[in-house]
Amino acid sequence: MPTTEANDQRAEQLRAAMVEAVASEADQIGRPLSPAVRAALERVPRHEFCPGASLEAAYANDIVRYEQNERGVSTSTVSAPNIIATMLDQAGIGPGMRVLEIGSGGYNAALISELVGPGGAVVSVDIDQSVIDRASASLTAAGFDSVRLVCADGSKGAAEAAPFDRIIVTVTCADIPPAWRDQLKPGGAIVAPLRLRSMTRTVRFERDGDRLVSTGYDFGGFVPGQGGMAFDERAVFLDEDGTGLRVDSHQPIEPESMRAAIETDPVTVWTGAEVTPTTIWNDLELWIAAWSQNTAHLKAATQARRSGRLKTIIGLGSITLYNDRNLAFLTLRDEPRADSDHYEIGAQGHGPDAEALAERLAALVRDWDACARGKEARITVWPTGASSALLPAGLVEERPCSRITVDWPDA
């Protein structure tokens, strides 16, 4: 058998396994893949978009890293198929649509191209010419010549090719520029990974006059935006092993008092509220941020977790309340409740007044459990000039181009 044929066969097998992995993850979080997105994942040869990567790496249901900045932070990747698939399903792309992708790589543009079909159009904008060159070579090699690539700052959208039925942003942003709203067709939608208080949610927005209002959101992170989409974030390290708090840079925080706080003995307040291993934390974290002055995310180094000193939630870390001398973060019981897979949520506090802050966090969890569990937040992007009298109660974040609110109309 010629080598290329063997290679193609291997790629097909690996692609089928990747699609299965993406589909089963989607099932687990209760958002099954649509047949259209599944078919696109099956058809697009991801390895053609991952130059230099092995077939195994190209089909590992993970990101493949390319460009990085001077601090070694990835600035361009071929995004993970599971996150891309979720966003494509959130967007609901159909045949004949005009779609703008912000943040190129080639792979997602090829999937969108499959979804819009020959009657649709795909425009993909990236700020980095080397990414455009890589995407262009990959799209040509894989036979997706109709995708239009533009090297520009995506914060301005792509006025020359507007209007669009859908705008999909594959780079994390902390603001939603008005150009995106203005370049939508009536009935159009934007799906963008929005950073709010150190959390990212891929939010689907629809236009309502001069506002954009969410119609759903999910977990999902991307590389941080550059140029007009750049935003500031801080990591405050609390020990030498890498335990750290992630905060938005405009949030006031005293690193020394946070370091002193985690040295104190923990105080844990249990809430009576429970989660299962498949509970989505999406809403609870937003709820806590919405009703608190200062929140951050605490990621404990492996050693601190293993020793049982900082019992944070594994993975992305625990949402954390902090004040001038104390911090309190979400934790879980080590064992599930008898005969179930339900784990009680707790609040672990540190600092001279740890108990009061842990109690405050526990009260927020109980409120969520009583009145907001299972209800989605509404995320609204208002023009900067919107009067405060119009804004709902909840989180209000001021951004250069907008005022962003998070509230619960049904809670």
Ligand SMILES: C[S@@+](CC[C@H](N)C(=O)[O-])C[C@H]1O[C@@H](n2cnc3c(N)ncnc32)[C@H](O)[C@@H]1O
């Ligand atoms: C995660 S990658 C996109 C992956 C891609 N969509 C794929 O198919 O896998 C994010 C890209 O966003 C680009 N980017 C960052 N800031 C940008 C901006 N302001 N305008 C346009 N592109 C930007 C980066 O250069 C990077 O290539």
